[in-house]
Amino acid sequence: MQHAYFKAFKPLFFIISALILSAKASAQTQQAATAASPAAAPGVQTHIDKFFKAYDKQSTARAVIDIFKTNKNIDSTRLTGLIVKIDSMRSVIGKYMGKDLIVQRKASGSLVLYSYLVKHEVQPARITFMFYKPKNEWEIYRLYFDVDVDGELAESAKITGKP
Template sequence: MQYIYFKAFKPLFLFISALIIAGSAAAQTQPAATPTPAVAAAPGAQAHIDKFFKAYDKQSTARAVIEIFKTNKNIDSTRLTGLIVKIDSMRSIIGKYIGKDLIMQRKASNSLVLYSYLLKHELQPARITFMFYKPKNEWEIYRLYFDVDVDGELAESAKVTGKP
């Protein structure tokens, strides 16, 4: 009796099997997407980021933040001090800095770009996001965000919301 049951569904089984095999073959033949190098969006902004990370790793948070904000003459030093204190207090909790990974880069125009990095620390990941603006000829830091909720956002993105 089981043989008759299987025989009745054999065409459906073969069709589904063919779809699975065709799908996996197509997936294997398509070239993998390569991420756009960070330098392509704004080489000048990328140079500021590289300098920031060198100071963040080898010197101090204060040195890194102060250096990158030297590109923006309109910065409020009180807010800058608050940002340094916030980052330093988080760094003391999340452990030693190990490295970074580019999460994303976005280019709104030839004058506004955003780079977001995952910061790898011993105890917990963090995220730093740089937004650069080029009003004339030179890139300047426009916004800098630092947070430690990147893992929470990732977990939240995996939830089933019931929305299409």
């Protein structure tokens, strides 16, 4: 009798087993995906969004000045130099067309980096933000601007002769 009972429920047993294994695999895949990309630092994305809105709709100066208002220890002379550098490049590379996140890195819960491909009509640029949280609030720690992102990409495709 036990044999007949098992035969009747055998397909149901396999279906339940398959569902359990499938759910377990899905959970492991979600954990791996979460571990691969660092979680966004709350507050940082707000600063970045505000920066790009001003960069697009107002001016480089407004975008840079506003984001550096989060850091009370900034040297205004360096800020002026950064604004001049970005503005001079913007005049050559054309109108701002949008942005794409290149990479996001987290050194700890207090130091994060976000790097963006900044799309312009003529040529791409890159803006990299580094944020630091010494106490409770995120502040801009470093801001880098360069137009060599395409050169780095081409360099990464070279054969180096190493296995």
